Amino acid sequence: MIRFEILSRDRIDEVVEIEKQCFPGEEWTYGMFESELDNRISAFIIGVDEDNGRLVCYGCVWMIADIGDITNIAVSPDYQRQGLGERTLELLIKICAENNMSVINLEVKSGNLPAIELYKKNGFEEVGMRKNYYKDGSAAVLMTKYL
Numbered sequence: 001m002i003r004f005e006i007l008s009r010d011r012i013d014e015v016v017e018i019e020k021q022c023f024p025g026e027e028w029t030y031g032m033f034e035s036e037l038d039n040r041i042s043a044f045i046i047g048v049d050e051d052n053g054r055l056v057c058y059g060c061v062w063m064i065a066d067i068g069d070i071t072n073i074a075v076s077p078d079y080q081r082q083g084l085g086e087r088t089l090e091l092l093i094k095i096c097a098e099n100n101m102s103v104i105n106l107e108v109k110s111g112n113l114p115a116i117e118l119y120k121k122n123g124f125e126e127v128g129m130r131k132n133y134y135k136d137g138s139a140a141v142l143m144t145k146y147l
């Protein structure tokens, strides 16, 4: 069973480990995750496997006025394709709805098919592109979901 909770300082090292595996060369640093703890516009959730205590997935949304912005979502490679990315996303959407957001935006690397499919399946539509958005020169696909 996976239990979802809010990120705490003692779990940041585990988030950094997954981040390095999921976004090599573009990973958020320890300090970036730490700053989320005190960020009042941010909701940062983690999923913990209750069988072994491991942190296995996480996601973050910023909420400004009535606009949600999903900044990060990742699942440990050995836990992927078991529905955890979708559960994390559903929870972020629920948090946005509960906080009266009217729209949720996100950027995803063009070519990241697993993520793009995940977002489409959950009601996000492609609304634009940003060229040269990532360090490796790839474009970002902008996606939006209205609540």
Ligand SMILES: CC(C)(COP(=O)(O)OP(=O)(O)OC[C@H]1O[C@@H](n2cnc3c(N)ncnc32)[C@H](O)[C@@H]1OP(=O)(O)O)[C@@H](O)C(=O)NCCC(=O)NCCS
Residues within 6 Å of the ligand: 022, 023, 072, 073, 074, 075, 076, 079, 080, 081, 082, 083, 084, 085, 086, 087, 107, 108, 109, 112, 113, 114, 115, 117, 118, 119, 121
């Ligand atoms: C994208 C990511 C979060 C998906 O998490 P996951 O737990 O493996 O995905 P789920 O098992 O919840 O899958 C949900 C849906 O996503 C899509 N999906 C997930 N992996 C996919 C793949 N390899 N190929 C195609 N579609 C995929 C499917 O639509 C799937 O629905 P289905 O199972 O009914 O086909 C995960 O691959 C990941 O962490 N990737 C690296 C980090 C990353 O790219 N994050 C997104 C940044 S914007």
